[in-house]
Amino acid sequence: MSFDQRRLAELADHDAFLKRHNGPNADDTAAMLGTLGMKSMASLIEQTIPSDIRLGRELALDEPRSEAEALDYLARLARQNRVVKNHIGQGYYGTHLPAVIQRNVLENPGWYTAYTPYQPEISQGRLEGLLNFQQVIMDLTGMDLANASLLDEATAAAEAMALCKRANKKSRSSAFFVAENVFPQTLDVVKTRAEFFGFSIIVGPAEALVDHDVFGALLQYPGNSGEIGDLAPLLKKATDNHIMTCVAADLLSLVILKEPGALGADIVVGNSQRFGVPMGFGGPHAAFFATSDKLKRSIPGRIIGVSKDSRGKTALRMAMQTREQHIRREKATSNICTAQALLANIAGFYATYHGAEGLKKIAHRTHRLTTILAEGLKQSGIELAHDSWFDTLRLTAVDSGKIHGRAMTHEINLRYFDNGDVGISLDETTTAHDVTMLFEVVLGDEHTLSVAVLDDAVMAQGTSGIPEACRRESQFLTHPTFQRYHSETEMLRYLKRLENKDLSLAHAMIPLGSCTMKLNATSEMIPISWPAFSQLHPFAPRDQVAGYQQMIDELAAFLTEITGYDHISMQPNSGAQGEYAGLVAIRRYQAAQGEAHRNVCLIPSSAHGTNPASAAMVQMEVVVVECDQDGNIDLNDLRNKAEKHSESLSAIMLTYPSTHGVFESSVREACSIVHKHGGQVYIDGANMNAQVGLSRPGDFGGDVSHLNLHKTFCIPHGGGGPGMGPIGVKAHLAPFVSNHVVTPIEGVNPDSGAVSATAFGSASILPISWAYIKMMGARGLREATELAILNANYVAKRLEEYYPVLYKGDNGTVAHECIIDIRPLKATSGISEEDIAKRLMDYGFHAPTMSFPVPGTLMIEPTESESRYEIDRFCNAMIAIRQEIESVENGQWPADNNPLVNAPHTQADLVEEWNRPYSRELGAFPSEAVKLGKYWPSVNRVDNVFGDRQLICSCPSIEEYRS
Numbered sequence: 001m002s003f004d005q006r007r008l009a010e011l012a013d014h015d016a017f018l019k020r021h022n023g024p025n026a027d028d029t030a031a032m033l034g035t036l037g038m039k040s041m042a043s044l045i046e047q048t049i050p051s052d053i054r055l056g057r058e059l060a061l062d063e064p065r066s067e068a069e070a071l072d073y074l075a076r077l078a079r080q081n082r083v084v085k086n087h088i089g090q091g092y093y094g095t096h097l098p099a100v101i102q103r104n105v106l107e108n109p110g111w112y113t114a115y116t117p118y119q120p121e122i123s124q125g126r127l128e129g130l131l132n133f134q135q136v137i138m139d140l141t142g143m144d145l146a147n148a149s150l151l152d153e154a155t156a157a158a159e160a161m162a163l164c165k166r167a168n169k170k171s172r173s174s175a176f177f178v179a180e181n182v183f184p185q186t187l188d189v190v191k192t193r194a195e196f197f198g199f200s201i202i203v204g205p206a207e208a209l210v211d212h213d214v215f216g217a218l219l220q221y222p223g224n225s226g227e228i229g230d231l232a233p234l235l236k237k238a239t240d241n242h243i244m245t246c247v248a249a250d251l252l253s254l255v256i257l258k259e260p261g262a263l264g265a266d267i268v269v270g271n272s273q274r275f276g277v278p279m280g281f282g283g284p285h286a287a288f289f290a291t292s293d294k295l296k297r298s299i300p301g302r303i304i305g306v307s308k309d310s311r312g313k314t315a316l317r318m319a320m321q322t323r324e325q326h327i328r329r330e331k332a333t334s335n336i337c338t339a340q341a342l343l344a345n346i347a348g349f350y351a352t353y354h355g356a357e358g359l360k361k362i363a364h365r366t367h368r369l370t371t372i373l374a375e376g377l378k379q380s381g382i383e384l385a386h387d388s389w390f391d392t393l394r395l396t397a398v399d400s401g402k403i404h405g406r407a408m409t410h411e412i413n414l415r416y417f418d419n420g421d422v423g424i425s426l427d428e429t430t431t432a433h434d435v436t437m438l439f440e441v442v443l444g445d446e447h448t449l450s451v452a453v454l455d456d457a458v459m460a461q462g463t464s465g466i467p468e469a470c471r472r473e474s475q476f477l478t479h480p481t482f483q484r485y486h487s488e489t490e491m492l493r494y495l496k497r498l499e500n501k502d503l504s505l506a507h508a509m510i511p512l513g514s515c516t517m518k519l520n521a522t523s524e525m526i527p528i529s530w531p532a533f534s535q536l537h538p539f540a541p542r543d544q545v546a547g548y549q550q551m552i553d554e555l556a557a558f559l560t561e562i563t564g565y566d567h568i569s570m571q572p573n574s575g576a577q578g579e580y581a582g583l584v585a586i587r588r589y590q591a592a593q594g595e596a597h598r599n600v601c602l603i604p605s606s607a608h609g610t611n612p613a614s615a616a617m618v619q620m621e622v623v624v625v626e627c628d629q630d631g632n633i634d635l636n637d638l639r640n641k642a643e644k645h646s647e648s649l650s651a652i653m654l655t656y657p658s659t660h661g662v663f664e665s666s667v668r669e670a671c672s673i674v675h676k677h678g679g680q681v682y683i684d685g686a687n688m689n690a691q692v693g694l695s696r697p698g699d700f701g702g703d704v705s706h707l708n709l710h711k712t713f714c715i716p717h718g719g720g721g722p723g724m725g726p727i728g729v730k731a732h733l734a735p736f737v738s739n740h741v742v743t744p745i746e747g748v749n750p751d752s753g754a755v756s757a758t759a760f761g762s763a764s765i766l767p768i769s770w771a772y773i774k775m776m777g778a779r780g781l782r783e784a785t786e787l788a789i790l791n792a793n794y795v796a797k798r799l800e801e802y803y804p805v806l807y808k809g810d811n812g813t814v815a816h817e818c819i820i821d822i823r824p825l826k827a828t829s830g831i832s833e834e835d836i837a838k839r840l841m842d843y844g845f846h847a848p849t850m851s852f853p854v855p856g857t858l859m860i861e862p863t864e865s866e867s868r869y870e871i872d873r874f875c876n877a878m879i880a881i882r883q884e885i886e887s888v889e890n891g892q893w894p895a896d897n898n899p900l901v902n903a904p905h906t907q908a909d910l911v912e913e914w915n916r917p918y919s920r921e922l923g924a925f926p927s928e929a930v931k932l933g934k935y936w937p938s939v940n941r942v943d944n945v946f947g948d949r950q951l952i953c954s955c956p957s958i959e960e961y962r963s
């Protein structure tokens, strides 16, 4: 740094943000190093990270920017995006996010910093929100069951195809039919998925579906260019021919269209974006997935179900959680983990706020304006491709060049088909004035059409674009929840009531191993609400999205430097989808080398369940590599298996540092063994928080990695999504990452199909990671990693006297997380890791990760953002709990009546008769910290078995909530 640069840096206080992001200050750091018996941070790192993989230099990133400067810079980028009126449609529509939901959910850390609701007692609020979402989807689709979101409509359709194949026992075919009027981006993703599942895809007119021998079919309702066909006869014929059917449907249209369940669909998928979620240049939004009852146990994704707590009171939980949490590894049929919980909640609340009447108004108004537009255009001699519509018209035989010119003048985006047709989609935000503008755009300014006159005629004649047979007759959203919160006051209180049931980072640390629940800084979050980021259509002309493109390019450049890879693909919407995208790139690359036969994927036994699930999705054969006593990959076993499968070795999937929380010293060797046998190295980047600025997977042997931007790079977890899982690849894989059929990506092979519905996945949350890196700078990022490692070692040190730390590195240190073993305690006391997890709630904490990757253990990851004060508070709680366990061990408390097995304690426990061998105070206020500010779990321990035996995934009656 030159003298001038240094002085400028001082004047700008470029350290400001890293002091906000990192928990421990210099004094804390020194004291914690002292506890570890370490002279310096440098020596802790030296003893933790193997020398042969250490970076040994600072990352080459720009000087850090202050929060104000970073926001200023982003605002300038945002100004290079152009927000215009969008009538593109094609799956993405304007919508009004009700302000009460924007401020109290989307922009509220009480909602967005929560974790996936694996601990139901402290998650009842978002579980109720997600149950509402499921009910909305079930009602509107007319199906028996819906899950609590998938990543996007296109991947939901791909999941539907896979489900059809699994569930259809009557068909031997391996072909899947896709109607030609399915959105092109959906077809793109379905094709990719089919290719690697080994299915063939037949595309044709919907009516031709029964002419083919297929196991399943995907239809769209309304179709790609807005037409509405009566699907009932077709679906019936399909069923008669043992073809399972999936209908991709538009949620708002279902308010007035006959529900696909009533038409005979087996599966219904779609996007809930237009229920209040901004387009955000492609995402995040919650896709939905609904099925008939007979498919309920094979539905992908998370399902919220109704169960009971230990008092018999209604309590919600994730149904079939064991299946979900310990994803069925190589037997898995889907790898979905992070989904779109926050956005599903928002869409559910949008429906709750509007109710059936409000939604009908929105849908009818949208349709009425579309009908006015259609009638006006027809009167003026414009030909429409279809005589049915909900909100979309396709104009045919028009002068699209002229229309395009006028549209640009008026700052209006339309959809332009390859054959010269023009598409116009209306939505909730469309006004009568917009329709007038559209007349001008299509017809020029000589036309004499009047919206008011046309509307009179439409109303008088009852003109509609919806065929008689396709009109909805059934009720929906009849549940009281959808009738009670229509005033803003009621809605505000409902949202607050639910929020208060949940524990989030706004309450306490969430020490979840492998999840990196770090600070989601407010400054990082602010830009996602800016219209110049949130209101952009993913298929907008590229000259309107220059700011986005630059921000994405800059972020990609940061991430290439951080990972040591050559290229970043910003498409995958989650870590698991990144794994899939990375494996697809490997398979394409190997095929291009004439090695398509390579299909063995080595995966250590300690791997996250998504790894083998992703491998299964590209038809790789998973060969498990054993771990040794210390939890490290058994190199001999690796060597033998690589040797044995040398001819067919495709890849290894390694997590680094390992899911055991250790920097294995032999990682370079492991990578080179695989390379020697012609395999590629996939390094799962979920644990990048232990590497940033200190080592780079691209340097020590990785060919490809995903990054969980919602772990390491500060995108909040949102209660189970959104996320982003971009992949870094070495140059040889770069041409083989995902492309996109609608908005092609430079440098990627044109025939590399997509894994997501949009080119840059959930683009609108990328400013969060951009801002984090920009504000931290190279030194800040390195220090964050060092502190993450220090905090974890400090936790391990403080707890090891009380709980054995299961795995350590060569020099007795751990990486950024540590696993404590509860099995010995369970043997002596009967107290399980689950009891400890629930008891932590009484102390005001979220549990660590339970039983992953080793059953009977807890995995603790404090992250750099937690202060020494908070970490001590957590350790003190864990130590106090250990002492409570001792009282069970020595018989002071009976095994079946003690604060651990009775945990969590609720207000209901306190007001009723107390016949327990410990005081009420010890039950509910076990620490001084809790006495100062108590977080109350809203239900007692939730019965897991009950909820799975009788699967109820719809809203229970309000009375049941009260009972």
Ligand SMILES: *Cc1c(COP(=O)(O)O)cnc(C)c1O
Binding pocket: 336, 337, 338, 514, 515, 574, 575, 576, 577, 608, 610, 611, 655, 659, 684, 686, 687, 708, 723, 725
């Ligand atoms: C979180 C995680 C994943 C999956 O990431 P998602 O974003 O939830 O899909 C994969 N591997 C490891 C080790 C993880 O911790």
